[in-house]
Amino acid sequence: MRYLSEILDGVAFTELQGSADVEITSVTADSRKVSAGTLFVAVKGTLVDGHDYIEQAVKDGAVVVICEELPGHTVGEVDYLMVANSAAALGKLASNYYDTPSAKLKLVGVTGTNGKTTVATLLYQLFTDLGYKCGLISTVENKIGGKIIPSTHTTPDPVALNSLLNDMVESGCDYAFMEVSSHAVAQHRIEGLQFSGGIFTNLTHDHLDYHKTFDNYLKAKKAFFDALPKNAFALTNIDDRNGNVMLQNTRAHKKSYALKSMADFKVKVLEDQFSGLLLNIDGEEVWFKMVGMFNAYNLLAAYATAMLLDQDKAKTLTSLSKLTGAEGRFDYVISPNKIIGIVDYAHTPDAVQNVLSTIKDIRKGTEKVITIIGCGGDRDKTKRPVMAKVACDWSDKVILTSDNPRSEDPAQIIKDMEAGVDTSNQRKTISIIDRREAIKTAVHLAQPGDIILLAGKGHEKYQDVKGVKTHFDDKEELIKLFKTVS
Numbered sequence: 310m311r312y313l314s315e316i317l318d319g320v321a322f323t324e325l326q327g328s329a330d331v332e333i334t335s336v337t338a339d340s341r342k343v344s345a346g347t348l349f350v351a352v353k354g355t356l357v358d359g360h361d362y363i364e365q366a367v368k369d370g371a372v373v374v375i376c377e378e379l380p381g382h383t384v385g386e387v388d389y390l391m392v393a394n395s396a397a398a399l400g401k402l403a404s405n406y407y408d409t410p411s412a413k414l415k416l417v418g419v420t421g422t423n424g425k426t427t428v429a430t431l432l433y434q435l436f437t438d439l440g441y442k443c444g445l446i447s448t449v450e451n452k453i454g455g456k457i458i459p460s461t462h463t464t465p466d467p468v469a470l471n472s473l474l475n476d477m478v479e480s481g482c483d484y485a486f487m488e489v490s491s492h493a494v495a496q497h498r499i500e501g502l503q504f505s506g507g508i509f510t511n512l513t514h515d516h517l518d519y520h521k522t523f524d525n526y527l528k529a530k531k532a533f534f535d536a537l538p539k540n541a542f543a544l545t546n547i548d549d550r551n552g553n554v555m556l557q558n559t560r561a562h563k564k565s566y567a568l569k570s571m572a573d574f575k576v577k578v579l580e581d582q583f584s585g586l587l588l589n590i591d592g593e594e595v596w597f598k599m600v601g602m603f604n605a606y607n608l609l610a611a612y613a614t615a616m617l618l619d620q621d622k623a624k625t626l627t628s629l630s631k632l633t634g635a636e637g638r639f640d641y642v643i644s645p646n647k648i649i650g651i652v653d654y655a656h657t658p659d660a661v662q663n664v665l666s667t668i669k670d671i672r673k674g675t676e677k678v679i680t681i682i683g684c685g686g687d688r689d690k691t692k693r694p695v696m697a698k699v700a701c702d703w704s705d706k707v708i709l710t711s712d713n714p715r716s717e718d719p720a721q722i723i724k725d726m727e728a729g730v731d732t733s734n735q736r737k738t739i740s741i742i743d744r745r746e747a748i749k750t751a752v753h754l755a756q757p758g759d760i761i762l763l764a765g766k767g768h769e770k771y772q773d774v775k776g777v778k779t780h781f782d783d784k785e786e787l788i789k790l791f792k793t794v795s
């Protein structure tokens with residue numbers, strides 16, 4: 310329970326109709342979650358306008374309404390607070406309501422197209438191993454200490470986010486590591502959070518359905534660094550062509566990491582094999598369990614963060630060398646007749662290319678690479694033909710299939726992908742809508758030693774068709790089918 314006056318700090322309101330001396334029992338932007346004493350924030354969304362639900366919210370017990378425009382006729386004995394941007398106000402209010410939990414932890418945010426979950430999870434695992442109690446907010450799962458809280462988004466809405474951070478504080482966490490998605494920045498989900506540091510992984514093609522242009526997408530990522538405080542660190546991958554741009558306007562301490570360019574933290578890949586990576590990291594030669602050049606970047610980002618947070622170098626490297634990262638990322642299973650199946654969350658053109666080039670680099674001879682790939686429905690359509698092309702260019706056989714068609718027709722998504730398959734690649738491509746059948750076909754086609762890549766679903770345990778999520782697990786399917794081959 311809080312008074313409105315206590316949670317207005319930093320909320321830029323232009324007008325208050327009513328008194329700030331009112332008790333608030335909860336904060337929400339969803340009229341369906343309103344109960345007696347709620348503060349309701351009317352946010353203009355992508356599907357509907359929260360202002361249309363003000364009347365409902367008041368009927369259900371809202372005592373304060375935050376809005377950008379006053380409704381035509383105001384109902385009930387409630388306070389109205391006018392703001393220029395409701396979504397930004399919601400971020401601040403949610404943080405204030407929970408008494409700014411982000412300031413009571415060392416909170417580090419990770420942004421970029423690929424690698425956020427991996428880096429955030431590595432940091433959570435590393436700092437836990439170093440003896441701290443930690444929190445994690447990620448696409449795969451949220452965690453407080455060892456306790457798992459299922460995740461619905463990469464970055465949750467401001468109320469869920471601050472409530473999670475508050476639970477972390479209350480259970481004695483020292484550190485929290487979270488993914489910062491571009492949607493979250495654009496929708497002000499992280500407004501009001503006090504970060505100790507920010508990490509940039511890379512910027513490639515994704516989410517153009519939402520951001521419309523690559524420049525808007527870049528600006529959303531950059532805004533995270535622009536808002537970091539002076540005492541935080543801003544750690545960037547300087548090998549990425551936008552690595553410098555990210556830190557252009559930040560007030561935070563600028564730090565860089567790289568494989569190729571001059572940087573504060575450097576790594577050299579000495580060996581990249583199925584069994585792991587041998588790296589020279591900041592002058593030390595260490596074996597790691599993770600595979601692929603892109604994981605050299607992820608490991609370096611985690612190492613550099615630990616150094617910036619004053620951790621012991623030797624202990625950090627020993628600990629990192631044991632870690633395997635997040636579930637469903639380059640996760641492999643070997644059949645009794647030695648077919649290798651790799652489950653990976655590659656769902657952008659760049660990630661697909663990275664994972665396939667890693668497979669090509671580390672395979673022993675001329676084993677065939679069979680890729681199973683789909684593209685999400687209600688997501689960036691422009692990446693579909695590109696992902697199919699990359700898959701074809703880097704594989705011997707490609708099976709185009711479904712990956713969460715959501716509200717769209719799966720056959721049409723596959724058609725959009727087929728547009729990227731040029732004549733020379735058509736021979737090696739087949740389309741099978743049913744993902745289970747697609748995996749079965751790949752296993753039948755594979756010879757001993759061949760490598761099957763199941764791209765795009767990683768840790769996911771469902772297939773979303775027309776809004777209905779049915780249990781589906783790539784790794785489980787693979788293990789089942791591998792038992793049938795010999």
Ligand SMILES: CC(=O)N[C@H]1[C@@H](OP(=O)(O)OP(=O)(O)OC[C@H]2O[C@@H](n3ccc(=O)[nH]c3=O)[C@H](O)[C@@H]2O)O[C@H](CO)[C@@H](O)[C@@H]1O[C@H](C)C(=O)N[C@@H](C)C(=O)N[C@H](CCC(=O)O)C(=O)O
Pocket residue numbers: 338339340341351352353354355356357358359360362448461462463464465466467490491492493496519
């Ligand atoms: C496109 C998008 O990002 N949408 C997010 C956005 O919803 P929206 O703008 O569509 O909201 P809306 O449905 O138009 O409603 C507008 C407002 O009216 C309110 N409302 C609506 C209906 C009602 O009856 N009453 C009511 O009050 C809503 O609560 C909302 O405040 O704000 C909601 C609350 O924060 C999010 O749950 C929702 O995520 C949707 C479900 C989603 O699928 N988002 C994905 C694309 C996403 O956010 N992905 C990123 C990155 C993924 C990655 O690369 O890892 C993520 O961080 O997860």
Ligand SMILES: Nc1ncnc2c1ncn2[C@@H]1O[C@H](COP(=O)(O)OP(=O)(O)OP(=O)(O)O)[C@@H](O)[C@H]1O
Pocket residue numbers: 421422423424425426427428448463488510511603604606607637638639653654655656659660661663664767
């Ligand atoms: N540093 C990296 N650079 C390029 N590709 C990467 C990198 N790290 C991971 N990948 C690839 O991207 C996939 C997704 O990785 P991860 O889940 O860590 O990214 P993410 O940024 O959290 O993705 P999302 O936007 O869905 O949350 C991996 O399965 C791998 O194929």
Ligand SMILES: N[C@H](CCC[C@H](N)C(=O)O)C(=O)O
Pocket residue numbers: 448463656684685686688712713765766769
């Ligand atoms: N978390 C990201 C990636 C999902 C990957 C793929 N499995 C899909 O469903 O598109 C998203 O929601 O865009």
Ligand SMILES: [Mg+2]
Pocket residue numbers: 425426427447448449463488
């Ligand atoms: Mg993620």
